[in-house]
Amino acid sequence: TPYMDEAERAxxxxxxxxxxxxxxxxxxxxxxxxxxxxxxxxCDRNRAAMPVLSRFYPKGELQIFGDRVHLAMLQDGPEEDEVVRCLEDAGIRVKSSGPVRPRLENVFLSMIQKEAAVNG
Incomplete structure (x- = not known):
């Protein structure tokens, strides 16, 4: 199935x-x-948040899901309050934030991003 929510139940x-x-x-x-x-x-401006987060944490992987941004970080990545402060310092209002459980879609997108980076 191409639908990741269905794949989660397989x-x-x-x-x-x-x-x-x-x-x-x-x-x-x-x-x-x-x-x-x-x-x-x-946050109030997802697209504007992407380059800010990329500069703040270059090891991160960014994914937009509608009105949310997922910042996939290594286990020793920055704390939530540091990420929020970075965005607010750039004039981007954060409505809410918090950790979420990775979904298959996150893993799949991560794999594709890594493959694209390697293969150009």
Missing amino acids: DSVAFIHEGKLLLTGSPGAIRRSWDRKILEIF
Whole structure:
């Protein structure tokens, strides 16, 4: 299925991108294998937040989901209050923020971003 919410309920999934098999396993095992934690941020200007967050934490992976930004950070990444302060210092109002459990979509997008960076 191309729908990640359906894939979350499957016993086993396979990530395929541009005809290439990237990963297989149970949804839980795939999420646990990912080395990132996610900070979900609701702010008044998502697109403007992206370059600010990129400069603040270059090791982060950024994903926009509608009215939210997901900052996927290494486990030893910055604290939530540091991220919020960075955005507010740039004139971006943060409505709310907090950690969220990684979803398959986060892992899949991360894999595609890494592959694009390697392959140009």
